[in-house]
Amino acid sequence: MILGVIGGMGPLATCNFFEKIIRLTSADRDQEHIHVIIDNNTNIPDRTDFILGKGEDPRTELIRSAMRLELAGADYIAIPCNTAHYFYEDIIKFTKAKVLNMVEETAIYLKKNHREHKNFLLLATKGTYSSQIYKKTFEKHGLNIIVPDNEDRDTIMEWIYGVKSSVFDVTAKDFETLIDKYNHNKDIPAILGCTELSTLAEIIGLSAEYVDPLLILAQRCVEIYSEY
Numbered sequence: 001m002i003l004g005v006i007g008g009m010g011p012l013a014t015c016n017f018f019e020k021i022i023r024l025t026s027a028d029r030d031q032e033h034i035h036v037i038i039d040n041n042t043n044i045p046d047r048t049d050f051i052l053g054k055g056e057d058p059r060t061e062l063i064r065s066a067m068r069l070e071l072a073g074a075d076y077i078a079i080p081c082n083t084a085h086y087f088y089e090d091i092i093k094f095t096k097a098k099v100l101n102m103v104e105e106t107a108i109y110l111k112k113n114h115r116e117h118k119n120f121l122l123l124a125t126k127g128t129y130s131s132q133i134y135k136k137t138f139e140k141h142g143l144n145i146i147v148p149d150n151e152d153r154d155t156i157m158e159w160i161y162g163v164k165s166s167v168f169d170v171t172a173k174d175f176e177t178l179i180d181k182y183n184h185n186k187d188i189p190a191i192l193g194c195t196e197l198s199t200l201a202e203i204i205g206l207s208a209e210y211v212d213p214l215l216i217l218a219q220r221c222v223e224i225y226s227e228y
Contacts, residue, residue, distance in 0.1 A: 001228040002035045003221055004074025004097060006065040008042040009081035010164045013195035013214070016202070017080035020218035025225070034225045037072050039065045047083040048127030048157075059090050066095040076100065078221050080214055082124060082193045086131040098224075103133050105220050106191070106213040107141045117189055120211065121146045121182045123156055124193030134193060145191075146182055156197070163196035168203050175201065176208045 003021075007014030018038060027033045041061055049055025062084060069077055076098040079085065085103050092099045110117065122134050122145045135145045148156065155178065159170050179190045191211045192198045198214040200206075 001225050002037060002073045002075050003225065004066075004069030004072065004077040005036060005038040006044075006062060006069065006077060006079045006081075006084070007038045007040040008044055009047070009079075009084055010196060011040055011042065012163065012166070013199050014038060014040055014080055016199045017078070017195065017214055017218055020215055021221055024218055024222045034222070037069055037074055039068055041065045044084075047081065047086065048125045048130075051083070051086060051127035051130050058084070059087050062087055062091050063094045066091050066097070066099065070095045070097045076221075076224060078102070078217055080195050080217060082133075082195065082213060083127040083131070086127065086133050100217060100220060100224075102213050102217045103137045106211065106216050107137050107143060109216045110143060110211065111141045114189070114211075117187070118142070119144045119146055119186070119188050121148070121179065121188050121190040122193045123148070123178075123190055123197055125160060126153055126157055128193055129153060134191070146188065148178070148182060152178055152181070156194075159200060160194050160196045163200050168200065170200060170204060172204045172206050172208075175204065175206050179208050179210075 021034060025033050044061040045056035045058040047058050050057055066077055074097050078100050085101060088101055129147055138145050189209050189211050192201055195214050198212050
């Protein structure tokens with residue numbers, strides 16, 4: 001059973017995803033780990049720029065990566081980039097490999113494991129907000145998405161592109177202050193709806209309660225392998 005990963009969005013987040021898979025896998029030796037093929041395709045154009053009408057269409061490179069992974073033997077494929085899931089339906093048309101949907105997997109996980117919560121604060125790229133992929137998917141599962149105001153969206157984008165540039169000038173307090181602004185003492189978990197935010201949260205030691213779709217996707221990849 002071979003897992004393919006459409007990576008490069010960005011490279012550090014892809015590395016983080018791969019490490020999560022390794023750490024989540026119950027193995028005593030090399031041969032018991034998952035056979036993973038990663039296409040760290042840094043030619044994939046910026047997803048947010050395209051969604052906002054300012055950049056090149058990333059679908060061609062996303063599809064090429066999926067086809068490349070299938071030809072290399074991948075039985076199932078993961079995409080560790082939230083915004084890229086706006087193009088999910090386009091990608092699955094060009095491969096027979098099972099392509100996991102991180103947004104859908106997150107909704108399913110929360111519906112099952114966080115029944116006390118219906119509302120979730122989404123921290124993500126402007127492309128993810130504009131595409132409404134979380135809002136539409138969560139509504140199908142009876143869950144609600146709370147979106148930050150425009151000023152905070154700008155701040156979040158700065159954090160995200162900082163990680164892509166290996167700049168981590170954000171403190172845990174900065175992160176937690178933004179989350180608290182929308183909490184209103186209602187215990188609303190934050191979803192780190194961008195894989196760079198997942199990476200940033202680990203680096204700065206974020207202690208506030210949050211949901212990590214990157215971790216959920218990694219767990220699902222390991223589950224599928226274990227069920228094989």
